[in-house]
Amino acid sequence: MIYRSKAPLRIGFAGGGTDVSPYSDIYGGAVLNATVSLYARASIEPLPGDKTVFQALDRGLSCEYVPGGERPSDGKLALHRAVYEHIAARYGKPEGGFRLSTYVDAPAGSGLGSSSTLVVAIIGVFAEWLDLPLGNYDIAHMAYRIEREELGMAGGKQDQYAATFGGFNFMEFPDRDKAVVNPLRVRKAYIDELENNLLLYYTSHSRLSAAIIEEQQRNVRRSDESSIAAMHEVKRQALEMKDALLTGRMDRVGELLHEGFEAKKKMARSISNPFIEEIYRTALEAGALGGKVLGAGGGGFMAFYCPDIRRYRVMRSLEKFAGSFRAYQFVPEGLSTWRIG
Incomplete structure (x- = not known):
C-alpha cells in the first residue's frame, strides 16, 4: 500500500504580515487568501526492515533517517525530520521502515507559502498512513507549532490554514493561540x-x-x-x-x-x-x-x-x-x- 497527500499553495490578497507574532498577539490579525492549483505532495511507501528514508524529489535531496541522530547543520530535509519526530513523539513510532518522498510545485522562498504547505502535506500523509484522528484545525495548528515553535522558523499563521482548508478564506487571528477560518462563497x-x-x-x-x-x-x-x-x-x-x-x-x-x-x-x-x-x-x-x-x-x-x-x-x-x-x-x-x- 502507498499513501499520498497533496496540499495547495496560496495567493495572499490582503492582510499579509498581520498574522505574524507579536503583531497578531497584541492587535489581532486578519488576512484574505485563496488556494491555487500548485501543490506540495507527499508519499509514504512502507519498506521491509526498519530503514527510514526521506527524500525531496524537487530538490534532489535524500537522506537516511537515524532515530535520535544529530540533525544536519545545513538544515536539509529539516521539515521532513521535524514532522516525523513530532508524530512519533505524540502517537508512537510507526512499525517498520518507510520512504517519505515529497515534491513542491514552487521553490522555497517563492512567496506562495511553500514551506508551510509542505509541512501540512507531510502531516497529512502520516495521518492517512497511521489513521490519526486529526481535523483541519488540528493539522494546521500542528504545522504551525512544528515550524514556528519547534524549529524556530520565522513566519506567520495563514499558510498552514490556507493549505489545510483550501478555497477563498478570510482568516482572523485574535490572539496567540486562536485562529478562525471564514470560508468565502465567492461567485x-x-x-x-x-x-x-x-x-x-x-x-x-x-x-x-x-x-x-x-x-x-x-x-x-x-x-x-x-x-x-x-x-x-x-x-x-x-x-x-x-x-x-x-x-x-x-x-x-x-x-x-x-x-x-x-x-x-x-x-x-x-x-x-x-x-x-x-x-x-x-x-x-x-x-x-x-x-x-x-x-x-x-x-x-x-x-x-x-x-x-x-x-x-x-x-x-x-x-x-x-x-x-x-x-x-x-x-x-x-x-x-x-x-x-
Whole structure:
C-alpha cells in the first residue's frame, strides 16, 4: 500500500504580515487568501526492515533517517525530520521502515507559502498512513507549532490554514493561540474573472523570508509607529478586499492590491528593492491596475491585476526581465489524502 497527500499553495490578497507574532498577539490579525492549483505532495511507501528514508524529489535531496541522530547543520530535509519526530513523539513510532518522498510545485522562498504547505502535506500523509484522528484545525495548528515553535522558523499563521482548508478564506487571528477560518462563497463568475485578470509572475529571484519577517517583528517590539500603522492599514484592507470579492467589484480588487503593496513596504525596509520596483513600475505602465509581491517580499512571485485584455500587454512588457508567468486556477479543496495498492 502507498499513501499520498497533496496540499495547495496560496495567493495572499490582503492582510499579509498581520498574522505574524507579536503583531497578531497584541492587535489581532486578519488576512484574505485563496488556494491555487500548485501543490506540495507527499508519499509514504512502507519498506521491509526498519530503514527510514526521506527524500525531496524537487530538490534532489535524500537522506537516511537515524532515530535520535544529530540533525544536519545545513538544515536539509529539516521539515521532513521535524514532522516525523513530532508524530512519533505524540502517537508512537510507526512499525517498520518507510520512504517519505515529497515534491513542491514552487521553490522555497517563492512567496506562495511553500514551506508551510509542505509541512501540512507531510502531516497529512502520516495521518492517512497511521489513521490519526486529526481535523483541519488540528493539522494546521500542528504545522504551525512544528515550524514556528519547534524549529524556530520565522513566519506567520495563514499558510498552514490556507493549505489545510483550501478555497477563498478570510482568516482572523485574535490572539496567540486562536485562529478562525471564514470560508468565502465567492461567485464562480467573479472567480473566473479574477483568474482572467490576475497574472502570477515568478521573478526568478527567491528570497529568505525569515530576515524580512524578523525585521517586521523587531519593528513591532520596539513600537515603531510607522510600521505598526502600516500593519493596521493592511489589516483594514483585508476587510475591504473581502467585500470587493463578494460583491464582484473586481477592479477594486486590483486597486486594493496596489494600496496594500504600498502600505506593506512600510512594514519593513527589505520587503521591496530596486529590482522589484522596476518590474512593478513596468507592469503599471503597461496597464496593470495594481499588484503586489507575494509572501514576505524581497523576491519570489508577484501578482498583477490586469483588467480587460491588458494582461497581454503587461506580459509583453515584462519579457525584458528574466522571470516567467505561471499558469494556475483557483481551487476550492485544501489538503487531500488517499491510499492506493
